[in-house]
Amino acid sequence: MMVxxxxxxxxxxxxxxxxxxxxxxxxxxxxxxxxxxxxxxxERTFTGPVIGGAALIGLGRFELDGRYQQGSLTxxxxxxxxxxxxxxxxxxxxxxxxxxVRVGAGPRLRAFIAPAGTxxxxxxxxRTRMExxxxxxxxxxxxxxxxxxxxxxxxxxxGSSARGGNVGLSLRLxxxxxxxxxxxxxxxxxxxxxxxxxxxxxSIAIVLRRQ
Amino acid sequence: MTLRAWTRLAFLLLLLVPTILRSQGxxxxxRALAAYRDLDYDAAATRFRAALGATGSGRLNxxxxxxxxxxxxxxxxxxxxxxxxxxxxxxxxxxDPRYRPDDLVFPPEVSAAFxxxxxxxxxxxxxxxxxxxxxxxxxxxxIRIYASALHEIRVFVVGTDAVRVTDVLHDGAVGDSLEVxxxxxxxxxxxxPAGRYSLRVVSxxxxxxxxxxxxxxxxxxxxxxxTLSAPPPLEPSQLRPEMTTPVRTTRPLxxxxxxxxxxxxxxxxxxxxxxxxxxxxxxxxxAGIAGxxxxxxSARPRAIPENIESNRVARAAWEQEVQRIERENAxxxxxxxxxxxxxxxxxTEPR
Numbered sequence: 001m002m003v004x005x006x007x008x009x010x011x012x013x014x015x016x017x018x019x020x021x022x023x024x025x026x027x028x029x030x031x032x033x034x035x036x037x038x039x040x041x042x043e044r045t046f047t048g049p050v051i052g053g054a055a056l057i058g059l060g061r062f063e064l065d066g067r068y069q070q071g072s073l074t075x076x077x078x079x080x081x082x083x084x085x086x087x088x089x090x091x092x093x094x095x096x097x098x099x100x101v102r103v104g105a106g107p108r109l110r111a112f113i114a115p116a117g118t119x120x121x122x123x124x125x126x127r128t129r130m131e132x133x134x135x136x137x138x139x140x141x142x143x144x145x146x147x148x149x150x151x152x153x154x155x156x157x158x159g160s161s162a163r164g165g166n167v168g169l170s171l172r173l174x175x176x177x178x179x180x181x182x183x184x185x186x187x188x189x190x191x192x193x194x195x196x197x198x199x200x201x202x203s204i205a206i207v208l209r210r211q
Numbered sequence: 212m213t214l215r216a217w218t219r220l221a222f223l224l225l226l227l228v229p230t231i232l233r234s235q236g237x238x239x240x241x242r243a244l245a246a247y248r249d250l251d252y253d254a255a256a257t258r259f260r261a262a263l264g265a266t267g268s269g270r271l272n273x274x275x276x277x278x279x280x281x282x283x284x285x286x287x288x289x290x291x292x293x294x295x296x297x298x299x300x301x302x303x304x305x306x307d308p309r310y311r312p313d314d315l316v317f318p319p320e321v322s323a324a325f326x327x328x329x330x331x332x333x334x335x336x337x338x339x340x341x342x343x344x345x346x347x348x349x350x351x352x353x354i355r356i357y358a359s360a361l362h363e364i365r366v367f368v369v370g371t372d373a374v375r376v377t378d379v380l381h382d383g384a385v386g387d388s389l390e391v392x393x394x395x396x397x398x399x400x401x402x403x404p405a406g407r408y409s410l411r412v413v414s415x416x417x418x419x420x421x422x423x424x425x426x427x428x429x430x431x432x433x434x435x436x437x438t439l440s441a442p443p444p445l446e447p448s449q450l451r452p453e454m455t456t457p458v459r460t461t462r463p464l465x466x467x468x469x470x471x472x473x474x475x476x477x478x479x480x481x482x483x484x485x486x487x488x489x490x491x492x493x494x495x496x497x498a499g500i501a502g503x504x505x506x507x508x509s510a511r512p513r514a515i516p517e518n519i520e521s522n523r524v525a526r527a528a529w530e531q532e533v534q535r536i537e538r539e540n541a542x543x544x545x546x547x548x549x550x551x552x553x554x555x556x557x558x559t560e561p562r
Contacts, residue, residue, distance in 0.1 A: 035486075134463045134505040141470040165477050186480075187481060198487075202488055
């Protein structure tokens, strides 16, 4: 239900904003296969596809990017637990220190929605991202790491810590302002009670560059 | 020279200067006009005719001649000689078809007699610029024609052979005045050859018979206009490099290894004791391969699409400018400038 508006926004927003002069813009849509490993007394694993979209507006050295993901994760065979819906929203303000490195910070809201209840995570992340050309004009690589100095959750006595990262390759499509991006992401958050949630994903994205 | 001689010379000058000045400002029609004003019309007629018949240095200029003829006509009218008056007015109108008597100077019966004669005289005056340059195809020589009275005229230009009619500019009635235009070009805009042409304006009577013709020689000169020079060819410094300078570097390999290592160990970096999708090793492998390929190809010159496109636009703009100048020069060569100089008008009356 949410996918269509998301796709529409991802396609229309770049056009509107690109009309503004001197404003850089990236927009992307992605699909990923996501795995959630939750360790609270026992280990339970969920997998499923997640669809998302992201947009980045740059003005000078500053950038504002936002990302939204949503998907349904089903428990591995043999588990009696219910499937869970994943919703993840993050907004970051970045500063580009060099053309190939930037730092940023911002909030992330994440929820695992199940019939028995919803697990909500609220955290503030600090991150750094590096980019470089591997095959000039054709393939670029990026690596991103983050940690959360502030983590809150509504279960297991609250949150303790969280950190993660994302790494991938972007193939620049010839004669089109498009990149095809393959990336891997991993994120681990710990409960104050000692348990943890580990989320990793392999995703493919189409990125529209209007810079 | 002695003082006495100087005194004689000064005295002589004092005597001569008033005589010289009086002779320069003297009206050649003064005596005739005095007799006219004294109502001594016999004497006035004799004196006006004498003035009109003067030759050599005493010959009247055009303005005085016009004045003399008008007053002679009025004088003859007052003497009761309408035929002689008509002859004077007719002669005046043939010399100056645009002339009209001043109603403040001449009484109404004189003006009425003049206009009565004017309506029967078919004469025209033609005014053409003495020297005019036709720079473009749309430029024209303005030819202004003044008529003494409404009548039929034919205006045409005869070619350099003095026989063939090159252009017919007007064939119809003229009232008070008329302006016609001559392009000195043919119907498709090609300039006439240089040479002497003749503008002819023929006045025709009610029966269509040619009564009078005014001819003005028109000397046409052609001269080519300067053409534009082609833009200088694009200098290499005006173009961007289209290929990269080949420099062997291990930077792509380093980036590929760092990316591969990050992908492989990211779960551990995130703090996971185990797990993580094995597909991450695929990402790591691709990053490593890309790094190796990037290092190997870094020594090869690589096309820079942005610069190639920029240079293409620059070359296209240069070629467009060259074509524009070629078109402009072709147009200038096809339409040379013309200079038209008009000569003195002559009047003939076919018998």
